[in-house]
Amino acid sequence: MIAPEVLGWLSLASAGFGSFFLALKNSWVWDVVLVAFGVRALAALFHFYVAPLPDGTADAISFEAQAWEWARAGLWSALSAFPGIDSYFYAWCAALIYALTDRSLLLLQSINVFAGVLGVLVTWMVARELWGERAARKVAWVMALFPMVVQYGALPMREVWFVLFFMVGALGAIRWARGGGATAMGLTVGGFVAATFFHGGAIVGLLGFFGVLGAGAFRRWWAGVARGRLRVVASLAILGVLGLAVAYVVTGVSIHKLGTAEQMVSTERWMFYFESRVVGGARYPEWTQPQGATDFIWAVPLRAAYLLFAPFPWDLREPALVIGLIDALFYLALVVLVWRGRRAIWNDPGGRMLFLILVPLIFAYGVGTGNFGTGLRHRAKFAGALIALAAPHLPRLIWWRRSVPSSRSAAVPRELAAR
Template identity: 30%
Template sequence: MTAVLCGLLIVLWIGRNNPPLQLLLLCAFILRAGAGLAHIYLFPLPDTELDATTFEKNGWQWALQGWSYAAHNFTLGAFFYSWIVSIVYLITDRSPLLIQVINNLLAVGIVLNVFKLSRYLYSEHVARKVTWIAVLMPSMILYGTTTHREAFFTFFFTLGCYHLVKWYNERSLIYFVSGSVFVIFSAIFHYAAIFCLGAFYAGIYFTYNYRIIKRGMNFLSFVSITLNSLVFFALFFAIYNFEIGAYSISFILGGDSDAIKSIVQESLSHAEGRLAYLQDFEVNGLGDLLILTPLRIVYFFFSPFIWNLQAVSDILISGEGIVYFIIIILIFRSLIFNCSKKSSFPLLVMLAAAIFIFSFGSSNSGTAFRHKAKIAPLMICLIAYPLRSNHKAKNHPARPFTARRLK
């Protein structure tokens, strides 16, 4: 309980200068800490029997080996989270509640990132509205509580997105570097972040060259395009041959049939249990992949469907699918506005990349539920325009945009 009280004091201190924000953060922490206490003392929360237990137990077993094995046990990927748990246990002692409180604080940080992103793009009034969605979202509460890696990944990923949005509008190099570093750090927990960052870099490259060509070519323009093309293609070939886990990113860029099949087989290996979907679809090349992707996205967001409901947890997942349906409609309503202002470009590109990667890597509604919690904050930030347009501008004027064109 000491950890919970310390976490509460930290949250109160973070929001000390902004009472409305403090209320949001306080509610977020109380919901997540309360869920954690209920999980330990009353009843187990959903999706806490496999990965959550494994991560925590691995951390404890590594901690028992002592400090001399800390460097030996260091790893990247999913079990980097277990390594962090082991370091915490080496400093203190075994306490799953302490790990949950750390996740609670990171989850509060995610809510804070949603608020800051929405305020930067729209206004503080709108930010308060949309942040309530992040506070109350069931999947964000669950994975901001249990001993999963989602809280670590999502906090640093959303923080990186916030800094990249600021760089895109203000052209401050410090934001570009910090944003890239935060996203890369989040990739340590889940490699999908690398794809998202690569998509953002590619988008910047093509829009930059388009603007140069549109203004008219001269010698300086030619030199500029040549230099940034050399940098881009150097990064491209580095990423092209970069391996994520057992796979090469070239399966997407090059359309290698065998590589695509191996990725699909890995995805289907998780398609087990009563919540599995699309188990019988075969992908023999890039064309099949492109055809199958929209269907996978539909299942990713909205399964299990009503006719598949068999348990209380199914109702929770399916019910949140309705929330995502509303969010997607609001995003499309905001799309023209966000594209015209260009300030949301980093979010739009990275969200599109994340949806593709996570929907492609999920063949089970339970896994999809967990992955959706990673991208929900970005989706929430992009629904604000309809809320802004329904508010009286004279009382709460929207924050002016300061996007600069590349020169």
């Protein structure tokens, strides 16, 4: 057996070679890819050798310990522990790796480092699909260096995988909005379903995608009916969506995180999601908790705002929350830039599709988040989508600038300049 530390270093080197290969294949962002790997690798090594990263002491330890618990009895035992769509699905994937190799925290970190680099690359592809190469390059740089995104690409946690597959689904959805096609549909469904395994809330993104498709089909069908025509494809699409909705109500099938149709309209169930199971200074203020169904009108938007922008200055009850405050400023800037570009986003079919998928997800995760630590992780899931939407107004990153003589000094003869 290879020593765990050596195994970790070999894995990190493999992630480096993989990133170098991706850089060679994508010349527009070769430097971004290498920097994305470098900062994540350094963060992983810092966490492994120096001190835990800010969010590296709770779930990161729990997932890694559970992975080893499943793996120590062998591969077959690990396979039989398959949890399905569950918060420990990532731990199960890590258990399969441990069962085939050995226990090595740096190994899991290295795999996530490479997944983080892939996430940067897919986010660049999403932005390129929306706005072109120049804007996409800015997006790639911001995604590569975004602090919390870097952190989750260096820890044994599931966020980096959610981001990767969510952005794959977003890429497919944008391509579908632009031109349709079976490949785009497969990419969308596959990406969102894979993201759902790492966190069940991603199913809202898939439902949002189908909701946009259904609304578009209804609009085309109604326009045809108004002209005395019946659009067959639009009619079939509407029947398909209605059929799925009826089946969901009648059969009592349960959707992960949403439950059955009966549970979907249950006030008690939604009150349960609003409740925070965390005590201490990281818990949201009590006044953000609705007391009844009528309070949902203000509580849902408020929780969405807390998800993106909290902790606010009045919430700083612990020194550690300052990290969250700094992180929130990044999201505030992104939302302002998205607002500035709202017309361009809405007028573009792909941008509108991504926006209509993202907004329900933010509201859904806002409802289910009741503390600042969880909010920090959940909003990192949507950083790539927000950065991509904000691309037209992102500032350019300039590492150096050549000195260019002014027109006045350039017009002075060399002899006079020498005097």
